[in-house]
Amino acid sequence: MPRLLAAITLLLSVALTILVTIACSVPIIMAGIVKLLLPVPVIWRSISVFADFMMYCWCEGLALLLRLNPWLKWDIEGLEGLNKKHWYLLICNHQSWADIVILCVLLRKHIPMNKYFLKQQLAWVPFMGLACWALDMPFMKRYSRAYLLRHPERRGKDVETTRRSCMKFRAHPTTIVNFVEGSRFTPEKKVQTRSPFTYLLPPKAAGIAMAMNVLGTQFDKMLNVTLCYPENDRLPFYDMLSGRMTKIVVRISLVPITEELHGDYVNDKHFKRRFQLWLNRLWSEKDKQLEALHGGDKKAGQ
Numbered sequence: 433m434p435r436l437l438a439a440i441t442l443l444l445s446v447a448l449t450i451l452v453t454i455a456c457s458v459p460i461i462m463a464g465i466v467k468l469l470l471p472v473p474v475i476w477r478s479i480s481v482f483a484d485f486m487m488y489c490w491c492e493g494l495a496l497l498l499r500l501n502p503w504l505k506w507d508i509e510g511l512e513g514l515n516k517k518h519w520y521l522l523i524c525n526h527q528s529w530a531d532i533v534i535l536c537v538l539l540r541k542h543i544p545m546n547k548y549f550l551k552q553q554l555a556w557v558p559f560m561g562l563a564c565w566a567l568d569m570p571f572m573k574r575y576s577r578a579y580l581l582r583h584p585e586r587r588g589k590d591v592e593t594t595r596r597s598c599m600k601f602r603a604h605p606t607t608i609v610n611f612v613e614g615s616r617f618t619p620e621k622k623v624q625t626r627s628p629f630t631y632l633l634p635p636k637a638a639g640i641a642m643a644m645n646v647l648g649t650q651f652d653k654m655l656n657v658t659l660c661y662p663e664n665d666r667l668p669f670y671d672m673l674s675g676r677m678t679k680i681v682v683r684i685s686l687v688p689i690t691e692e693l694h695g696d697y698v699n700d701k702h703f704k705r706r707f708q709l710w711l712n713r714l715w716s717e718k719d720k721q722l723e724a725l726h727g728g729d730k731k732a733g734q
Contacts, residue, residue, distance in 0.1 A: 438674040438675060438676055439674070441673075441675035442670075442673050442674040445497060445500075445672075445673040445674070446673060448493075448497055449494070449497065449673070452490060452493035452494065452497075453560060454559050456486045456487065456489050456490035456493065456563070457486075457490075457559040457560060457562070457563035458559070459482075459486050460483045460486045460487070460562075460563040460566045461559070461562045461563055461566055463479045463482050463483050463486075463566060464479070464562065464563075464565060464566025464567075466479060467479045467566065477603060477604070480603075480604065481604075483566055483567050484544070484545040487536075487545050488540055488545060490536070491536040491537055491540040492540070494533050494536060494537050495537045495540070498533075498672070500675075501672075501675045503675070503676075503677075503678050504677050504678065504679070504680065505678065505679045505680070506538075506679075506680050506682070507679065507681040507682070508681075508682045508684075509682070509683050509684065510682075510683060510684025510685055510686075511538075511542055511684060513686070514539075514542040515542075515543070515652075516541075516542065516543060516605065517544075517605050518543070518544075518605055518652035518653070519544075519601075519605055519606055519607075519647065519650050519652055520543050520544070520606075520608070520651065520652065520653055520654070520655050521607075521608050521610070521640060521643055521644065521647075521651050521653075521654045521655070521689070522535075522543075522546070522607055522609045522610070522654070522655040522657060523609075523610055523611075523612050523640060523654065523655070523656055523657070524609065524611055524612075524657040524658070524659060525611070525613065525631070525632055525657075525658060525659060525718060525722070526611035526613050526615065526616050526617060527616055527617045527659065527661070527665070527668060528661070528667075528668040528669045529616075530661070530668040530669040530672045530677075531611070531659050533669075533672065534659060534680060534682065535609065535657070535659075538682060539607070543607045543655075544604075544605040544606050544607045545567075545606075545607065546607045546609045547568065547569050547570075547601065547606055547607065547609060548564070548569050548609045548611075549569070549570055549608075549609070549611070549639055550564060550569055550570070550571050550572065551571070551572060552571045552572060554571065555571050568600050572639070598642070598643050598646035598647055599646060601647065602647065602650060607655075608643055608647075610639050610640050610643070612635040612637070612640060612711070612715075613632060613633040613634070613635060613636065614633070614636045615633060617631065617632060617633055621633055629715065629716070630719055630722070630723060631719055631722040631723065631726070632715055632718060632719050634712075634715075635711050635714075635715045637697070637704075637707050637708045637711045638697055638698075640711075641693075641695070641697035641704075641707050642697060642698075644689065644693055645694060645695065645696065645697065649689075653686045653687065653688070653689065654686070654688075654689050655685075655686065655687075656684070656685045656686075656687050656714065656718070657682065657684050658681075658682070658683040658684075658718055658721050658722060659681070659682060660680075660681040660682075660683075660722055660725040660726065661677070661679070661680060661681070662679055662681060662725055662726055662727065664676065664677050664678060664679070665726070681725050683721060683725075687714070692706070692710075693707065693710070695707065
């Protein structure tokens with residue numbers, strides 16, 4: 433694509449994305465304020481339905497923007513058998529801001545609206561932060577190991593946030609999304625975390641273990657999603673906005689939630705170790721899948 437056309441496309445995409453986000457987030461924020469002022473369960477449920485509908489409208493707006501790119505091709509496997517009336521726990525690798533857009537657009541008609549575990553910093557993003565709060569999306573504040581050594585009372589705060597948030601999702605079908613790496617993959621972060629994987633950071637198990645423990649058998653299935661941008665893996669979000677994205681590969685597999693995956697992750701050390709080993713094996717398989725999707729032509733971060 434010529435640079436001038438890419439620059440024009442980028443400006444238009446950013447402007448339209450901002451407009452769509454504002455148009456959908458303002459009603460959600462207003463509904464959230466009503467929800468705050470009128471703590472009545474019946475009103476809360478009605479507002480949740482309305483907020484989810486506005487989020488669906490946001491997803492439709494993003495889908496329209498993606499359709500404006502005539503060069504974009506989708507390679508998708510695994511949408512069969514999904515149902516908007518079920519509860520899902522969705523785990524996914526995380527490479528770019530584009531990941532959230534892809535998940536929202538692709539799955540909007542197949543499963544309940546996604547509820548993301550978000551970093552605390554995103555709460556301050558204009559419009560979007562307040563809208564996510566109104567949608568009951570949990571904001572997670574990560575602490576470094578050094579900080580926890582100085583402030584041990586902060587240990588387990590994220591787990592408690594997960595527990596409180598998941599309790600809200602028992603009332604109606606929900607998809608809980610967790611980017612279990614905790615951060616977007618970059619070669620630098622791969623080195624910093626001493627990741628044993630080629631295309632992934634080490635997974636963090638506490639969030640999904642707690643979600644399973646709180647919602648128990650209410651989850652119908654776990655969705656293991658792998659996202660790949662084989663021709664735009666350096667700057668996927670920028671390429672998406674500028675119309676340079678050419679191919680998006682999505683692989684979805686259903687993982688049974690067996691009895692062995694339920695337990696007390698905080699207090700049961702044996703269960704914690706067993707759960708971590710299970711998740712690491714799943715991540716190792718995902719890493720091999722990503723290598724195959726990239727054609728095995730390079731090693732990330734090397």
